[in-house]
Amino acid sequence: MAESGDREEGGERGERVTIVDVARRAGVSKSTVSLVLAGSALVAEPTRERVSRAMRALGYVYHRGAASLRAASSDFVGMVISDLTNPFFAELAVGIEDALYKLGFTPILANTNENPERQAQVLRSLREHNVAGIIMSPARGSSAWTLAQQWPPSIPAVLTMRRMVGSPLPYIGPDNRKGARDSVEHLLRLGHRRIAYLGGDGSMSTQQERVEGWRDALNGWGIPVNDSLIIESAPTRPGGREAIERVLASAAPPTAVVCYNDIVAMGATRALTERAILPGRDIAVVGFDDIAEAEHNAPPLTTVNADTREMGQRCAESLLGLIRREDPAGLSFAGVARLVVRESCGAGRQDRRAS
Amino acid sequence: MAESGDREEGGERGERVTIVDVARRAGVSKSTVSLVLAGSALVAEPTRERVSRAMRALGYVYHRGAASLRAASSDFVGMVISDLTNPFFAELAVGIEDALYKLGFTPILANTNENPERQAQVLRSLREHNVAGIIMSPARGSSAWTLAQQWPPSIPAVLTMRRMVGSPLPYIGPDNRKGARDSVEHLLRLGHRRIAYLGGDGSMSTQQERVEGWRDALNGWGIPVNDSLIIESAPTRPGGREAIERVLASAAPPTAVVCYNDIVAMGATRALTERAILPGRDIAVVGFDDIAEAEHNAPPLTTVNADTREMGQRCAESLLGLIRREDPAGLSFAGVARLVVRESCGAGRQDRRAS
DNA sequence: CAGAATAAGTGGAACGTTCCAAGATCAGGG
DNA sequence: CCCTGATCTTGGAACGTTCCACTTATTCTG
Numbered sequence: 082m083a084e085s086g087d088r089e090e091g092g093e094r095g096e097r098v099t100i101v102d103v104a105r106r107a108g109v110s111k112s113t114v115s116l117v118l119a120g121s122a123l124v125a126e127p128t129r130e131r132v133s134r135a136m137r138a139l140g141y142v143y144h145r146g147a148a149s150l151r152a153a154s155s156d157f158v159g160m161v162i163s164d165l166t167n168p169f170f171a172e173l174a175v176g177i178e179d180a181l182y183k184l185g186f187t188p189i190l191a192n193t194n195e196n197p198e199r200q201a202q203v204l205r206s207l208r209e210h211n212v213a214g215i216i217m218s219p220a221r222g223s224s225a226w227t228l229a230q231q232w233p234p235s236i237p238a239v240l241t242m243r244r245m246v247g248s249p250l251p252y253i254g255p256d257n258r259k260g261a262r263d264s265v266e267h268l269l270r271l272g273h274r275r276i277a278y279l280g281g282d283g284s285m286s287t288q289q290e291r292v293e294g295w296r297d298a299l300n301g302w303g304i305p306v307n308d309s310l311i312i313e314s315a316p317t318r319p320g321g322r323e324a325i326e327r328v329l330a331s332a333a334p335p336t337a338v339v340c341y342n343d344i345v346a347m348g349a350t351r352a353l354t355e356r357a358i359l360p361g362r363d364i365a366v367v368g369f370d371d372i373a374e375a376e377h378n379a380p381p382l383t384t385v386n387a388d389t390r391e392m393g394q395r396c397a398e399s400l401l402g403l404i405r406r407e408d409p410a411g412l413s414f415a416g417v418a419r420l421v422v423r424e425s426c427g428a429g430r431q432d433r434r435a436s
Numbered sequence: 437m438a439e440s441g442d443r444e445e446g447g448e449r450g451e452r453v454t455i456v457d458v459a460r461r462a463g464v465s466k467s468t469v470s471l472v473l474a475g476s477a478l479v480a481e482p483t484r485e486r487v488s489r490a491m492r493a494l495g496y497v498y499h500r501g502a503a504s505l506r507a508a509s510s511d512f513v514g515m516v517i518s519d520l521t522n523p524f525f526a527e528l529a530v531g532i533e534d535a536l537y538k539l540g541f542t543p544i545l546a547n548t549n550e551n552p553e554r555q556a557q558v559l560r561s562l563r564e565h566n567v568a569g570i571i572m573s574p575a576r577g578s579s580a581w582t583l584a585q586q587w588p589p590s591i592p593a594v595l596t597m598r599r600m601v602g603s604p605l606p607y608i609g610p611d612n613r614k615g616a617r618d619s620v621e622h623l624l625r626l627g628h629r630r631i632a633y634l635g636g637d638g639s640m641s642t643q644q645e646r647v648e649g650w651r652d653a654l655n656g657w658g659i660p661v662n663d664s665l666i667i668e669s670a671p672t673r674p675g676g677r678e679a680i681e682r683v684l685a686s687a688a689p690p691t692a693v694v695c696y697n698d699i700v701a702m703g704a705t706r707a708l709t710e711r712a713i714l715p716g717r718d719i720a721v722v723g724f725d726d727i728a729e730a731e732h733n734a735p736p737l738t739t740v741n742a743d744t745r746e747m748g749q750r751c752a753e754s755l756l757g758l759i760r761r762e763d764p765a766g767l768s769f770a771g772v773a774r775l776v777v778r779e780s781c782g783a784g785r786q787d788r789r790a791s
Numbered sequence: 792c793a794g795a796a797t798a799a800g801t802g803g804a805a806c807g808t809t810c811c812a813a814g815a816t817c818a819g820g821g
Numbered sequence: 822c823c824c825t826g827a828t829c830t831t832g833g834a835a836c837g838t839t840c841c842a843c844t845t846a847t848t849c850t851g
Binding site for chain 2: 176190
């Protein structure tokens with residue numbers, strides 16, 4: 082009698098309730114049930130009602146795997162992240178994940194930990210799972226060539242944060258060159274003339290673009306560019322520590338450093354503090370990314386905001402475009418890069434000395 | 437002639453190469469190919485060779501979805517994370533992800549962002565994907581009751597970081613009570629007598645256990661426990677800021693605070709610094725989790741190391757146990773909690789005053 | 792050399808959907 | 822009363838695997 086609450090059971094035993102069971106109970110064919118699931122207008126209202134009730138009564142759960150067996154590709158999207166331990170990528174991943182869910186995709190996570198072999202495995206696995214596409218920030222050391230070997234052009238893929246020369250894939254990332262230029266110009270305006278670049282390695286496009294920005298700014302101010310002031314290292318906290326130590330040991334240490342990213346800057350500021358060299362007073366330090374922790378660093382980091390969430394969103398949208406067979410050429414996106422001034426550059430003290 | 441390099445094509449057109457195509461080319465039945473795929477001993481070496489060659493030649497890619505259609509459950513595992521933006525959970529996720537891959541599972545990521553409704557959606561989606569199991573850190577506000585509604589007991593699930601009263605599911609987490617007790621005792625030894633507890637909310641077991649530890653320590657030293665010194669808030673940086681501001685505004689502010697976790701402590705230290713109250717000198721602050729950023733905080737955070745990676749690993753292993761139908765009772769795990777003393781508690785200055 | 796045992800391989804149903812072609816029912820028009 | 826369309830419904834093949842039951846070929850045993 083009770084209209085509701087007629088939930089029969091939930092399949093305590095492993096027996097899955099299928100579309101056929103629902104059909105039987107509702108007194109229709111499985112095709113009709115399928116139509117109801119698809120929200121088709123072909124099915125009459127009373128029938129739809131009856132079917133829905135049957136589903137609820139039986140505790141029916143849709144089986145996407147079975148559905149996608151026919152459908153050529155699934156609702157999965159691979160999220161291949163080079164270092165999820167870096168809060169920047171964690172934020173990016175959250176942005177991507179959120180957007181994917183809203184678009185009806187299901188993200189499969191893969192953290193390659195900057196390991197190209199792991200990346201190769203992961204790509205293989207994603208192919209086996211018949212993903213609709215992937216969003217990938219390539220591991221250090223992977224090239225357009227190796228990627229072409231590992232990923233068929235027929236499956237949509239977008240690159241994020243690290244561009245690949247020679248790859249036709251859409252690329253979503255911040256305007257690295259402008260970001261770096263802005264931060265170096267800020268330091269120049271504060272009076273610095275010997276400005277080093279710390280961290281990252283030249284094989285990454287991100288690095289190349291940021292170094293270009295550094296060069297641009299120096300050139301623009303007529304400062305001779307000294308390549309020995311580029312200290313490469315792993316893009317990690319220990320990498321930052323190592324880089325700053327190398328540059329301090331050099332014959333003519335810089336008065337300011339711009340870093341590949343915030344965690345490099347965090348490693349550097351920490352190492353400096355341990356040597357009683359105070360970032361923001363004795364030396365200026367600038368990061369890149371503006372991760373949430375930058376504000377809490379000792380001292381709070383001047384850095385470049387990359388609008389991470391927005392980029393995650395764009396990655397998902399761009400992939401969707403590819404899936405819909407739009408022209409890849411129109412699907413790249415460059416985020417804005419905005420300098421955020423905090424204490425690590427010492428702006429409070431010497432502002433407006435030059436310029 | 438060339439032994440290798442006979443890769444015919446990769447299916448430039450959408451036509452997927454199946455087991456049947458491989459069989460045809462190798463001159464065997466699809467059953468044999470399936471056997472080869474499974475690495476069965478039933479197939480003779482020359483045949484295996486022939487089949488493998490055919491696979492390579494055709495660029496065959498295994499279709500896991502199709503396989504799991506028969507197999508009752510897939511190789512997917514849901515990773516339901518309450519806040520991936522918190523570096524602690526990011527590290528945990530990395531640990532879990534890594535272990536899952538090694539065990540042959542594929543992690544589907546879901547960040548619920550502490551939103552129980554999102555969590556409900558996510559659980560539904562994971563069921564539809566026929567996951568082998570889930571590892572979940574429940575969103576704030578979810579209860580054993582709602583979980584029971586949303587997740588069938590027949591599908592393996594383990595809980596991490598947040599226990600659920602009344603749930604029979606295995607739980608993997610650090611020894612919160614001991615960790616909190618150790619940190620409070622450390623503060624007591626430094627001479628503090630008015631020690632507040634900041635952040636978190638009472639609905640979370642983590643909070644309850646850490647508050648218990650705080651109580652334990654105070655009781656052990658015969659200090660009267662004053663519940664007004666427990667300031668609840670969101671477990672985030674803004675939450676930490678808000679909590680410290682509330683406690684500072686109280687009639688008798690504490691000389692030391694232990695925080696729900698590191699990001700709460702980071703929010704608190706930041707707010708204090710802005711008011712020119714120096715953590716580690718004017719007030720002692722202790723965190724929990726020992727995220728990578730704790731060391732870089734201003735000032736570096738005294739905190740409790742929760743052995744995050746190890747816990748991620750354990751989560752995966754415990755889930756595997758459940759999938760193998762082991763007794764859930766034996767699959768819980770409590771990680772060690774180890775106090776890491778840095779500067780935010782001011783240990784350098786006043787150490788050994790009491791005790 | 793019959794018969795059994797072993798080894799290697801095969802055919803086809805099954806998994807839970809989708810989707811096409813076709814069927815059933817009914818109303819209205821001539 | 823038959824035909825046409827419209828509206829709703831359905832049977833069954835297909836998707837790419839696995840796995841059971843079975844066949845065939847070979848070797849062993851007494």
